[in-house]
Every structure is written in C-alpha cells, then in structure tokens.
Amino acid sequence: MISAGKDVQSVIQQAFEAERKLEFEKALELYKSVEDYLTVSDGSVIRYVNLLVEFEEYSRAKEMLENLIVKNKYYTRWTLQTLAFVYEQLGETEKAIVVYKKLGDADKVLKLENELEKRNPKKAYLDKFMSLFSGREDVFSIQTMEGYYPVRRPLEVKDVVEHFAGRKTIGIYVMRSDDTVKFAAIDVDIAKNASEDEEILLSSCKVVAQEVYKLVTAEGLKAYVEFSGKKGYHIWIFFDAPVPAYKIRYVLKKIVEKINVPDNLKVEVFPKQDKLNGGLGNLIKAPLGKHVRTGKWCVFLDEDFRVVNNQLQFLMDIKENKASVLDELFREYTQNEGELESFSEDALSDTSVRKKVRNQSNGSTSAKNMVVSEGNTAKQTTVFESSKVLKKVLRNELALKSQDPILERLTNSCFIFSQIVAKAEAIAHVSDDEKDILVGILKHVPNGFELAKKILGKTIDYSEDGMRNLFDKAGSIPLTCEDIKIKVFSFSLALDTSRCVCRFSRMLNTPVNYVHNDESYIEDISAEDLAKRLVQKTHEKLELEIEVKRLKDLLKKKLSNGSVLELEGARISVLEAGEIRVEFV
Incomplete structure (x- = not known):
C-alpha cells in the first residue's frame, strides 16, 4: 500500500501521463494502487471510473459511483448517467430506471420498462407469440455461437420467456409436418462475400428491404419488418390458418423476382421448400430475442424502419392475413x-x-x-x-416507382438530406444554405440536376436558372459530412445532426458514397479545387487552434486548479499544473 503524500501524488501524475500516452491499461493499474486517495478536485476519481467502465469492470465502477453520490454528495449529470449505464450492464434494470427518471430521460425509462416487461411477460404476450410463430410441432432450435442445434420437443411457454429475456435465442422450423405454414418471411441480408464499405452495404440492405416491404403490402398482404440483430431485415407475413407451403413460397418468390438485388446482397424466402420429404426443413430466428453472435436485440420496426418503442404491444397489434388472400394471389400469379x-x-x-x-x-x-x-x-x-x-x-x-432509387437511397441513408427533402414537401420552402447542401450532394450523383429539380421544384421560390447557378457554383468536390455539419452549426440551420455519425473508409467522407459503388467520382475532382480546399482547411485549422488557446486561457482565470466542469456530452478539468483537459463523454 502506498502512503499518502508525495508518493500518492506521484502515482496519480504517472497515471495522468499514461493516459496522455494512450497507455490506458497501465493508467488503470496505477489508479487502482492509490484508489483510496483519488479525489474529485483533481479529476483523478472521474478518470478512474471512466477507465473502469471502458474496461467493463462494472461492479467496481458501481461501488465508486455510489460512494461519490452517497458519501461525497457528488451529484452531477455525468455521475448519474454513468451509474445508470453501469446498472444496465449489470442487469440491475429497476435501479437504472430510477436514475433515468431523475435524469428526465423518458425514452430510456420506456425502453427499460419494456425490457422489464419482457423478463416477466404477461400470458397474453406469450400466447400471441406461440400463435404467430407456430412452426414445426415436434422440434425447434437454439442459436449458439457455432450455429443452431435442434431441440427435439415442442416449443413451450418457458422457452419463449427465456427468449424474451435474452437467456436463450429461439429458431423456428417454418414448415409444419403436413407441409403447411402459419407464417412466412423474406430475409434480406448482406452476402458473405461482400467487400464494399459497410455503411454502403447497410444502406443498400435497407433500401432493398423497403422495396420488398412495399411490394408485399402492395399485394394486399399485411407484413411486419424486423431488424434481424446483425445487418439484415426480416419481413414477416402471418396467416389466420395454416396455408400450403408451396403457395406462399411461389407468391413470395414471384414478388422478390421483381426486385433488382445487388450482387452484394441476398434475399431468401422462407419456407425454402414446398414439401418436407422427411426432413426438418429450414429454420429462421424468431424476433424479440437477442442475436447470440452480435448481442443485439432483434426488434420490430415501423413502416419507416424506425425501432418501435413498445415491442410487446406491437406484437399484440400484429394482424394475421386471411388464408383466402393467399389463395387469390396464387390464382392471380398462376391463372x-x-x-x-x-x-x-x-x-x-x-x-x-x-x-x-x-x-x-x-x-x-x-x-x-x-x-x-x-x-x-x-x-x-x-x-x-x-x-x-x-x-x-x-x-x-406504383409501389416501386414512388421514388427514384438514387433519391430513395440518399433519403434513407443521409439524415440531413432527408430532413431538407421533407421540408420541401411539407412547407414548400428551404433556405439558401439548405439548397447549397442539397446541390453539393446531388451535383455528384447520376441525373443529379433532375433530382434537384424534382425536390426544389415543389418550393414556392423555385427558379430553374437559380438552380443552375447553384450547380455551377458548387465546384467539383462533393460536400463532405463534416462540411455539412459545419454549415448547419455556422448558420444555425433548423436541422438535427444527432444521427450524423457516418464514417466511410473511402478517401472522402461524403453522402455521395451511398450512391456510387466505387470512388470513380473522384476522377471528376479538379486538382485546382483540391488545392483551394486544402488552403481553406489549413487556414481554418490555424484559426481554430488560436481560438481554442484563447478560450483555455480565459477559462483558467475563471476556474481554480482541480476544478471539474460537467457539460452535456463533455467534461472540462483543470489539472494541478493549470492545464485544461477536455473530454467527450
């Protein structure tokens, strides 16, 4: 044990230095050795707790945070948020709900209350699940890290309870022993050999899933979308009575054939066979459970592909299709x-x-x-x-042509772009800066001028000559995601950037990547434009560095050494040497 005094301060400074050098494991061990002497005033206890959370030592982090709040009366938004998060990780959901209520985070409270309900579901929820996902009568499957293995007995209510709680993940064999099905599904996923940028693959997968959903519902079938827990989607169709597997398989395959599926994606129809012929048939993972490999929950989505808040209530609201609807569709396709x-x-x-x-x-x-x-x-x-x-x-x-595929891809993938398009449609007006953002993207995609005309043509001050001027001024470099966010903040645009987290592995981090399968658009960028942009960004960097230094100097005069200032999403500490440290939390 290290004695108090200079030795302790020396260890704490060593820990600070290790963090600066990104030697976080070493820093954590140093903090542990002087844990009883860490304080809020020098920021050491805050740093220690952060490292405990980062290294997933949640039990120790919980003790430290509870001590900070109960014994030291250190109530800050950061301590409460971190404690609530730690409670979640430890499965102490009730405690997490109490803290989130104090924080006023209604969305988190609702989400966790729904999770609690899933752990102790009402009989009505379990009965509904068993009725909808009524597959092979004498066997179901369990997902493991290695795959699925069959359980040779009927699915029981207790299995569904464990599935809802995330303790067991169920797979359902779709076909019943008499070659009928009570439900069917279309699985849209990324192909195993796909090598493109993940952001682009995820966007393509979503677009194809939306096309599938539109076509299925255009046929008069009630369908429900689920995020599969990895990277794909399931579109579910349920029936009020068992229907012949060959009929629904035939109809769904005909629907899927209408879609141009990229090579990097795959679309599969369940059931995969017309008859069992003595086998078990294919299985599909059931929703409302946890994907074993990713740890992500398999959740239902609404028509706009957003996560539904109350999953169990959504389950209760699912409507089954009449078997006669399938009979009619089968006749239409075959007669x-x-x-x-x-x-x-x-x-x-x-x-x-x-x-x-x-x-x-x-x-x-x-x-x-x-x-x-x-x-x-x-x-x-x-x-x-x-x-x-x-x-x-x-x-x-009509279902497929409701929107241009490029426009649909950008709208579904770029949150800022979608907001500007929505404004043009809703109030027939967008600001000049919002037009610049729109044009800065569309100029670099196929048929971009016509797409811009389609969007901006709905606004009350639309001028084709004005739009041509915008295209001429846009230059040869596409707007990057960073450029867009700077515009939003600089001009105080009424646009939400909270979901702007795209990071492409390509040379330019731009929404244009959602449209192009490669970086061929870079060939159209002039060297002169690149040089001008480099000079501009270098100048901006120098100005920012000067401004940051001035702000730090001013803050030193306002805060004493050891002070910690908690802000929304950030924490500012004044170290003993007078150095200002900014951390994003």
Whole structure:
C-alpha cells in the first residue's frame, strides 16, 4: 500500500501521463494502487471510473459511483448517467430506471420498462407469440455461437420467456409436418462475400428491404419488418390458418423476382421448400430475442424502419392475413385467364409495364382497336382487356416507382438530406444554405440536376436558372459530412445532426458514397479545387487552434486548479499544473 503524500501524488501524475500516452491499461493499474486517495478536485476519481467502465469492470465502477453520490454528495449529470449505464450492464434494470427518471430521460425509462416487461411477460404476450410463430410441432432450435442445434420437443411457454429475456435465442422450423405454414418471411441480408464499405452495404440492405416491404403490402398482404440483430431485415407475413407451403413460397418468390438485388446482397424466402420429404426443413430466428453472435436485440420496426418503442404491444397489434388472400394471389400469379377489365392505353403509357402485362399474361391479354369520337374528330384508341394480372402489375409498379432509387437511397441513408427533402414537401420552402447542401450532394450523383429539380421544384421560390447557378457554383468536390455539419452549426440551420455519425473508409467522407459503388467520382475532382480546399482547411485549422488557446486561457482565470466542469456530452478539468483537459463523454 502506498502512503499518502508525495508518493500518492506521484502515482496519480504517472497515471495522468499514461493516459496522455494512450497507455490506458497501465493508467488503470496505477489508479487502482492509490484508489483510496483519488479525489474529485483533481479529476483523478472521474478518470478512474471512466477507465473502469471502458474496461467493463462494472461492479467496481458501481461501488465508486455510489460512494461519490452517497458519501461525497457528488451529484452531477455525468455521475448519474454513468451509474445508470453501469446498472444496465449489470442487469440491475429497476435501479437504472430510477436514475433515468431523475435524469428526465423518458425514452430510456420506456425502453427499460419494456425490457422489464419482457423478463416477466404477461400470458397474453406469450400466447400471441406461440400463435404467430407456430412452426414445426415436434422440434425447434437454439442459436449458439457455432450455429443452431435442434431441440427435439415442442416449443413451450418457458422457452419463449427465456427468449424474451435474452437467456436463450429461439429458431423456428417454418414448415409444419403436413407441409403447411402459419407464417412466412423474406430475409434480406448482406452476402458473405461482400467487400464494399459497410455503411454502403447497410444502406443498400435497407433500401432493398423497403422495396420488398412495399411490394408485399402492395399485394394486399399485411407484413411486419424486423431488424434481424446483425445487418439484415426480416419481413414477416402471418396467416389466420395454416396455408400450403408451396403457395406462399411461389407468391413470395414471384414478388422478390421483381426486385433488382445487388450482387452484394441476398434475399431468401422462407419456407425454402414446398414439401418436407422427411426432413426438418429450414429454420429462421424468431424476433424479440437477442442475436447470440452480435448481442443485439432483434426488434420490430415501423413502416419507416424506425425501432418501435413498445415491442410487446406491437406484437399484440400484429394482424394475421386471411388464408383466402393467399389463395387469390396464387390464382392471380398462376391463372392466365380471368375476369376481363378494360384499361385505356393512357393507363399503360410505360412500355415496361405493357411488356410485363403481356409477359405475365402469356398472351391472354388481348388488344382491340376502338374508334372514339372527340368533337368532330374520330380518334383511334387501343384498349387493353386484361385479367387481374394487369391490376397487379400496375399496383406493383406504383409501389416501386414512388421514388427514384438514387433519391430513395440518399433519403434513407443521409439524415440531413432527408430532413431538407421533407421540408420541401411539407412547407414548400428551404433556405439558401439548405439548397447549397442539397446541390453539393446531388451535383455528384447520376441525373443529379433532375433530382434537384424534382425536390426544389415543389418550393414556392423555385427558379430553374437559380438552380443552375447553384450547380455551377458548387465546384467539383462533393460536400463532405463534416462540411455539412459545419454549415448547419455556422448558420444555425433548423436541422438535427444527432444521427450524423457516418464514417466511410473511402478517401472522402461524403453522402455521395451511398450512391456510387466505387470512388470513380473522384476522377471528376479538379486538382485546382483540391488545392483551394486544402488552403481553406489549413487556414481554418490555424484559426481554430488560436481560438481554442484563447478560450483555455480565459477559462483558467475563471476556474481554480482541480476544478471539474460537467457539460452535456463533455467534461472540462483543470489539472494541478493549470492545464485544461477536455473530454467527450
């Protein structure tokens, strides 16, 4: 044990120095050796607790934090937030809820209360789950780090309770022993051999999942989206009675075939077989549990692909499809002839739609010429008489063509971009600075001018000449994520940057990466523009360094040595030597 006095201060300074050198493990051991002498005034106890949390020594961190609050009466937002987090990690959810209530964090309280409810679920929740996910009657599976292994008995309520609590992760064999299914699913995931930037892959996966969801619901099927716990999505379809596996598999495969799936993604339909033929069939991981390999919860999402707050209530609200809906869809996809309806060629002005109608109808669609009088002029119009295939094609085309794929990808992936687009649609106005951001992105994507025209054309002060000027001024370098955030803060734009955390591994950290599969757009950047940007950023850096130094000097005059100032998301400490330390928490 080290005695108090100079020896203690020497060890604490060694720990500070180890942190500066990023030798965090060494610093942690040094702090431990003088734990009883650490104080708030010099910031040492705060640093020690931070390292305990970072190295996941939660039990010791809990003791230190409780001592700070109870014995030392050190109540700060940081101590409460850190203690609540530690309680969560230790599974002391009730305590975490109490602290989050004191902090006024309603979202966290709701989330944890839902988790508590999952650990002690009502019978109604368990019954609903068992009814919806009614698969193979005599076997289910358990996920492990190595994969899944079958459990040769019926799924029981106690298994679902453990699944909800994250103690066990259930896989359901989709097909029942009589070759029927009570539910089906479409799995959208990143392919194993995909090598692209992860941010781009995740964005592509989400876009494809949204297309699948749109097409499935456009067919009149009720569907529900779940984040699979790793990197993909499940689109679930439930029925009020068992339906033949071959029917739902046929219909879902036909729907999936309409989507152009990139090579770096895979889309699979469950069930994967029409008949069991003596085997168990394929399984799929059930929602509301925890993915064993990632530790992430498999949660339901709303129609906008945002996490639903109350997962169990969402489960209760799931509606099953009538088996008759599937029968009707199966007939539409397999039957060439049916009740004929007339549609004018104006309704089929898209050549690709007409082609799909003819192909899917296999020649059953007949066209006949009619003479329609318009005033004194006789106009010849082609009228298509078609089966329900025509309605189905039109419905699906409408679902997929609701938004340009590039625009949809940017809107779904870049939070700032999506807010500007939403403003243009909602109030028909965006500021000049917001237009600059929009153009700074769209100038560097295919058909960017037309896309900008589509968005800004809805605003009350739209001018095509004005927009051309914006494109001319934008230069050859795409706006980076950092540039966008600087604009938002510098001009106090009413845009939320809380979800702007994208980090691309490419040379430029820009939303343009969501659209391009490679960095070919860099070839269009001029060396002169790059040189100007380098000079500009270097100048900004020098100015920032001068401003930071001045702020630190001013703060030294306001705070005494050993002071700690807690701020939202940051902590400022004045060390014994008078040095100002800024930490982001």
